Amino acid sequence: MKKIIYFFAAMIMIIQSEYTFGQITVSQNQVQSIFVVGDSVNSLYSNDTTMDIGQTGGPNIYDLRPLHFTNLKFYIGVGSNIPITANHFPNDTIFANPMVYNVLSFTGNEMLGPGHINPISDTSYKVNVKIPGEVLFDFPLTYNKTWSYSYSNYDTTYVNNIAVSTAADSVSRKTVIDGYGTLILPSGDSLQCLRIFQGPPSASADTGYGDFTFIFITSSGTFVIVNAPGNEPTTGKITIQDAQVVEGSIATYIKPGYNAPEAFSLEQNYPNPFNPTTNITFVISHSSFVTLKVYDMLGNEVATLVNENKPAGKYSVQFNSQQTADHKQLASGVYFYRLQAGGYSSVKKLVLLK
Numbered sequence: 636m637k638k639i640i641y642f643f644a645a646m647i648m649i650i651q652s653e654y655t656f657g658q659i660t661v662s663q664n665q666v667q668s669i670f671v672v673g674d675s676v677n678s679l680y681s682n683d684t685t686m687d688i689g690q691t692g693g694p695n696i697y698d699l700r701p702l703h704f705t706n707l708k709f710y711i712g713v714g715s716n717i718p719i720t721a722n723h724f725p726n727d728t729i730f731a732n733p734m735v736y737n738v739l740s741f742t743g744n745e746m747l748g749p750g751h752i753n754p755i756s757d758t759s760y761k762v763n764v765k766i767p768g769e770v771l772f773d774f775p776l777t778y779n780k781t782w783s784y785s786y787s788n789y790d791t792t793y794v795n796n797i798a799v800s801t802a803a804d805s806v807s808r809k810t811v812i813d814g815y816g817t818l819i820l821p822s823g824d825s826l827q828c829l830r831i832f833q834g835p836p837s838a839s840a841d842t843g844y845g846d847f848t849f850i851f852i853t854s855s856g857t858f859v860i861v862n863a864p865g866n867e868p869t870t871g872k873i874t875i876q877d878a879q880v881v882e883g884s885i886a887t888y889i890k891p892g893y894n895a896p897e898a899f900s901l902e903q904n905y906p907n908p909f910n911p912t913t914n915i916t917f918v919i920s921h922s923s924f925v926t927l928k929v930y931d932m933l934g935n936e937v938a939t940l941v942n943e944n945k946p947a948g949k950y951s952v953q954f955n956s957q958q959t960a961d962h963k964q965l966a967s968g969v970y971f972y973r974l975q976a977g978g979y980s981s982v983k984k985l986v987l988l989k
Contacts, residue, residue: 658777658778659777659778659815659827659828659829659854660775660776660777660854661774661775661776661777661829661852661853661854662774662775662776662854663741663744663746663772663774663775665854665855665856665883666746666772666774666852666856666858666883667741667746668856668883669856669881669882669883670711670728670730670739671711672711672712672713672728673711673712674711675708675709675710675711675905675906676708676709676711676730676881676882677706677708677882678706678707678708678709678732678879678880678881678882679704679705679706679707679821679879679880679882680704680705680706680707680877680878680879680880681702681703681704681705681877681878681879682877683702683703683875683878684874684875685872685873685874685875686701686702686861686872686873686875686878687701687871687872687873688830688849688861688863688869688870688871688872688873688875689814689816689830689870689871690814690870690871691813691814691830691832691870692813692814692815693778693814693815693816693830694815694816694817695814695815695816695817695830696816696817696819697814697816697817697818697819697828697830697851698819699818699819699820699821699859699878699880700819700820700821700823702821702878704821704880706902706903707732707879707903708732708903708905708906708907709730709731709732709881710729710731710732710906710907710908711728711729711730711731712728712729712731712908713725713726713727713728713729714726714727714728714729714738717729717731717736717908717988718967718988718989719736719752719754719760719967719988720736720738720752722796723750723752723762723764724738724749724750724752727739727740727749728740728741731908731986732903732907734753734754734984735751735752735753736751736752736753736754737751738750738751738752739771740768744773744774744775745770745771745772745773745774746770746771746772746774747767747768747769747770747771748765748768748769748771749764749765749766749768749769750762750763750764750765750768751763754968754969754986755792756932756969757931757932757966757968757969758794758795759792759793759794759795760792760793761790761791761792761793762789762790762791762792762793763788763789763790764788764789764791765786765787765788765789765806766786766787766789767786768786769784769786769806769808770782770784770808770810772852773810776812776829776831776852777812777829778812778814778815778829779811779812779813780811780812781809781810781811781812782809782810783807783808783809783810783836784807784808785805785806785807785808786805786806787803787804787805787806788803788804788805788806789801789802789803790802790803807835807836808833808834808835808836809833809834809835809836810831810832810833811831811832812829812830812831812832813830813831813832814829814830814832815827815828815829815830816828816830818851818853818857818859820857820880821880826853826854826855826857827853827854828851828852828853829851829852829853830849830850830851831848831849831850831851831852832847832848832849832869833847833848833849833850834846834847834848834865834869835865846862846863846864846865847862847863847864847865847867847869848860848861848862848863849861849863849869853883855883856883857880857881857882857883858880858881858883859878859879859880859881860878860879860881861875861877861878861879862875862876862877862878863875863876864876899917899918899919899920899974899976899977899979899981900917900918900981901915901916901917901972901974901981901983902915902916902917903983904916904954904972904983904985907985907986908985908986908987908988909956909985909986909987909988910956910987910988910989911955911956911957911964911987911989912953912954912955912956913953913954913985914951914952914953914954915927915940915951915952915953915954915972916949916950916951916952917949917950917952917974917976918948918949918950919945919946919947919948919949919950919976919977920947920977921947921977922944922945922946922947923944923945923976923977924943924944924945924976924977925941925942925943925944925945925974925975925976926939926941926942926973926974926975926976927939927940927941927942927952927972927973927974927975928940928972928973929954929959929970929971929972929985930970930971930972930973931965931968931970931971932968932969932970932971937959937965937970938954938958938959940952940954940972945976954972954985956987965987966987966989967987967988967989968986968987969984969985969986970984970985970986970987971983971984971985972985
């Protein structure tokens with residue numbers, strides 16, 4: 636008799652656990668609160684080629700710790716205040732890193748992706764416009780919720796602010812919140828989350844078809860975006876294109892000793908984009924002769940920030956675009972900075988916006 640009672644008690648605990656997890660709700664305010672104009676958002680980026688994206692239903696464990704991440708900062712601005720976006724998305728929120736300017740818009744109960752801009756060189760860039768927009772989130776987000784949408788997609792290349800080519804197509808997507816459970820961040824922090832699957836209308840969570848996006852979103856605002864090719868299954872360990880963590884109120888730092896960075900390291904400058912100053916941080920594992928230089932798109936050196944022997948340690952150097960080698964102010968555009976020390980070399984991109 637006791638065994639029967641214990642069995643039913645265990646079953647009740649399991650049912651209650653699944654019910655509690657299944658009732659996770661993410662509101663618009665929780666996500667929108669991390670996109671504050673003028674702030675910078677911490678992010679982690681991984682270009683690992685495989686990942687276990689977990690199962691549908693739940694509760695499940697979605698563990699990010701096996702992935703290798705690098706730190707990335709996103710600047711949040713208004714389209715009208717950023718030269719490269721002012722003529723295309725003046726009224727939208729811009730979520731920018733050195734490689735792409737993602738456009739966000741909160742309308743009603745939806746978070747939309749109206750498009751993005753990719754710098755190509757200091758005189759050219761590509762603009763993607765989605766009309767009426769990609770529905771990234773339809774709030775509130777709850778388990779088993781679905782939505783579908785279609786948009787016209789336009790890709791235009793600009794050279795010297797003149798459109799030189801445009802390609803267009805139509806896109807239809809469906810989204811289903813198909814899983815729930817615990818998301819384990821690279822830091823080891825654990826948060827309850829929902830798993831969102833997005834793909835073409837004929838896609839399913841069993842058979843690969845088209846290009847897929849997986850999103851793991853928490854009530855803290857932290858979310859993870861994973862892009863995968865369409866010839867992959869949509870559960871378990873699959874090939875991915877990239878994965879990115881966007882930090883909400885829970886820190887997503889990497890704890891020392893776990894996926895530790897190289898002894899020598901060069902961090903992304905902050906703020907970025909910048910005007911007129913930005914800070915560049917690097918780590919030297921042992922005494923070395925160190926050079927840190929800034930170059931334009933043509934490979935011309937525009938500034939030498941460090942050129943001396945330095946003992947082991949972590950350093951932060953300020954770069955002022957108004958104090959260059961030839962005493963000329965730099966124009967808005969894409970630049971590169973290169974660290975060389977003890978046989979280590981690394982190059983990163985920075986963006987000057989006036």
